[in-house]
Amino acid sequence: MQQDPASSQPPHRHRIDVMGERIISQVAEWLEHERTKRQNRKSQRAHGSRRKHHKDDAEGSSSQETARTRRFSLDSQSSEVSLDRLQKIIDDSMSSLGLNAIPHHSPRSGKKSQRRRSIALHRIASSDTEFHDGDVLVPGCDGVLDNSKTLSYTGGNAADGEVASTSKHREEKERKAWLTFKSEIIRLTHTLRLKGWRRVPLDSGDAISVERLSGALTNAVYVVTPPEDMMGKAEGGKKNPAKLLLRVYGPQAEHIIDRENELSVLRRLARKKIGPRLLGTFANGRFEQFLNAITLTAEDLRDSDTSKQIAKRIRELHDGIELLEDEKDHGPAVLKNWDHWLSRVSQAISFLDAKMLAGDLGPVMNAADAWKQRGLVCGTDWPTFKAMFDRYRQYVFDRYGGSKVVRENLVFCHNDTQYGNILRIRPDDKKSPLMQPNYEHKQLVVIDFEYAAANVRGYEFANHFSEWCYDYHDEAASFACNVNKYPTPEEQDRLIKSYVNHRPEHRHPGASTPVLTPLATPTMGPSTPSPGPSIPGSSSSIVEFMLDARVPPGGWKEEEQRREEQVEEQVKSLIEETRLWRPICSAMWVAWGIMQAKIPGFDPEETPKGAEGDQPGAVMPLEEEEEGDPHGFDYLGYAQERAMFFWGDCVTSGLIKLEDLPEAVRNNIKLAQR
The missing domain is CATH 3.30.200.20 (Phosphorylase Kinase; domain 1)
Known part of the structure; x- marks a missing residue:
């Protein structure tokens, strides 16, 4: 005899279904009550508004009523959205329980039961x-x-x-x-x-x-x-x-x-x-x-202990969040951002280039107009800058041996580890675990994940090391990039070695130690595919061995030496990868600065787009141009500084000779000799 599926369910499963129906009935009852109450309030407000309009002919009454309407608007609109969402939750829950109608529920004890419903709703x-x-x-x-x-x-x-x-x-x-x-x-x-x-x-x-x-x-x-x-x-x-x-x-x-x-x-x-x-x-x-915490300062990044702690937190992020296959398929997020922003950036920078080359700049009224005195934002015209970026992009992929190898090296990155995005928690309790040496690095909390996405490890480090060059609290030039503050080889080695040696407690299944083979030697002609970096798997340390493990050939001292050599090779490879991605990093932030800038007279919504969106934007009449923000961040100045850093790395990479660049670029180029 075939058993009834319902009767075959365990008792606890039956109780869960009954509880689910009961919760749905309670929430549905509350929802209907709230909708009725809200409708009554709307009717009362409308009736009160009509009475007040007839009663008070003073001009102030209209403004008072408008103010009251404005006060109620946020709550009423948001509440309606909340009720609609709640209705969808109920419908989905009914469907999952196989119900076509809202089950009836009779409270056991009147007011007491009503109070329990209210508490449950607030908890949800x-x-x-x-x-x-x-x-x-x-x-x-x-x-x-x-x-x-x-x-x-x-x-x-x-x-x-x-x-x-x-x-x-x-x-x-x-x-x-x-x-x-x-x-x-x-x-x-x-x-x-x-x-x-x-x-x-x-x-x-x-x-x-x-x-x-x-x-x-x-x-x-x-x-x-x-x-x-x-x-x-x-x-x-x-x-x-x-x-x-x-x-x-x-x-x-x-x-x-x-x-x-x-x-x-x-x-x-x-x-x-x-x-x-x-x-x-x-x-x-x-x-x-x-969080009861303080934000790091520009100088904190240079502190040796803090730098090691930052490295550990970066490693925990890379290993703690597993990338989705779709994220890997889209490739490095830095290039995805560039492609997404390209049309709008092309319109804005072409507009600025046209004004600069035509000498149609207008007066310099405040600090926000300083770009008018500095020349072309990218150092060259936009087509020249974009062509160099495209060339360098291909150069990077050739060094890896193709996009498939790049995909294998992607991890979940923060992509904006500047000092303002790193907090240090101040534990209230002296006995807090955060005060213990093994957990002290967890006092650091990384915030602002607006740009967090898939990138290679080298990009993360390139971005972080580039942020050493900035002090956003410098009153004279908060936008300036001082390449003399770029970390020394010893400082880079210290941070990346701390990253490689750290073993996070919680790692996603696909996480592995970054063992990278050397990148291909750069060539100035057509590039030959190279083996590129790879991640064959986790390396071992003798501390991970069992106590009864066999002594390796040559003894533990030789094994430890091999381990140190392996770490040094990983550090060297990551530093090389960091330098490779630094120009890509600079170019993305050039585009970001142009996107963020408020450009008087430029209206991107009216810009006619060509094949690549490189035509200038619509120009407002000069008398209608708005002034820039004199106290705001100089985004165009920031973009130009990063452009000079980009050109410096292109020269170092051998993709262009210094003498082939315009005089303005040669005079302001930024070369990080490290």
Whole structure:
């Protein structure tokens, strides 16, 4: 006799199905209740608006009503999106349980049961990077946070109840802008249900502190501190709000960063507990866990102990996150970025070249116009620069022996390990594991994974070593590249040897020790395919041997010597690979600087595109040109400095002779003699 499939299920499986139906019925009941309540509120607001319109003929009433509508808009729109998402979850859950209709549920004990439903819902909507079936659940909404009037680094402190007597109209205007900004932040925390922050009243913008951090170039980053009277110990089991890290995306970044991919990467990192927790997202930014940490400085990179710790953290990232096959198929992300940005970069730089070559520059009004005095941004015209990049790109692949070999060497890289993206946690407890010598390197936390993707190890090191040349807090020239600060051979050897010798505790199945064969010798004519680098597998160390293992021929001393020779060979190969990818790294950041720059008179949306998008963009009338930001980062200056570094490496590689370059490039070229 055939057994009934339902009866063959184990008892615990039956209980799970019953619980699933019960949860669905509870959530569905709540959802219907919320939709009805929201509809009633909308009707009441509309009715109240009509009554007020007839009652008050004063001009101020219209502005007050507009302000109130604006206040409610963020919550209502975001809540509607949240309810729609919840409806989809219910529909999917019903389908997985084989249900065609929402099951009926009768609470056992009235109000008590209703309270339990409310608690369960808040737990589901938690913002603390929770997991469901191995995936990370992070709340999100479509709200937009406008920080355009609060880009200064001051003005976000909690009010002390007084306005300075010396305060003038400008200071008062800025104070009001900050107050509006902080009020909208609180509203967003309520919408996203960030833990503890729903206890902060919506009208308490004056009571919270918002401090902008310097050093971030793509985004505006803030530390959001709750009211002081809520910083103490929580009472009655309620959790007080914690400090938040708020990230508002830059206006130009939408053309550079794939935000969906970035959030996907952050979820993968969360599974491995790498980096700060992601707490909530909105249309143009996100909230992250605030860590009690300090940002490294430019000088910290040169500290020997810190440098070794950075190497270990890089190794843990490379070995901790396994690349997807699709990511490997797309090849190095640095080249993917270049290809993706190429059309827009070509339009912008061609526009600048045309103005420079025509002498149609206009007056130099502030620091943002300094590019007008420095000549062509890439040192040469754009077609010449692009042609050299294409030639060097082919040169790199020839050195490996083809794209298949490059694919084998790809790992998950951060790709932006500048000092501002590395934090050092300050443990509150002296007995913290982070204070132990073996775990001290874990005090370092790498943040900002906007550019994290597949690249070769050499690119990661090329990018990191190039960042030694920058001090983004230099008031005179934060964009300048000082190649004299590029790490010495000894400093490079120290970091990469620490990387090779480190054995992460948690490695993905495909991780292996980077044993690289020497790259092919460069040729100036047509390149011959070379064996290129390869990763045959993990090397062994005598500390990994069993105590009863046989003594190797020649004894342990000879084995240890072979191990040291192997490490030295790996270090040498990685340093060679680093130098190979340095010009590619520079070129990508040249493109990045051009993409980020606000160029007066250039409108990419009206640019006629040719075969490669190299035609100049549409030019606005001179009187309508906007001024650049005099206090902002000099992106075009940064791009030009990186271009000079690129040309220097091309000369060193033998792909072009110094005397064949324009005089302006010869006079400003950057050669890292290391």
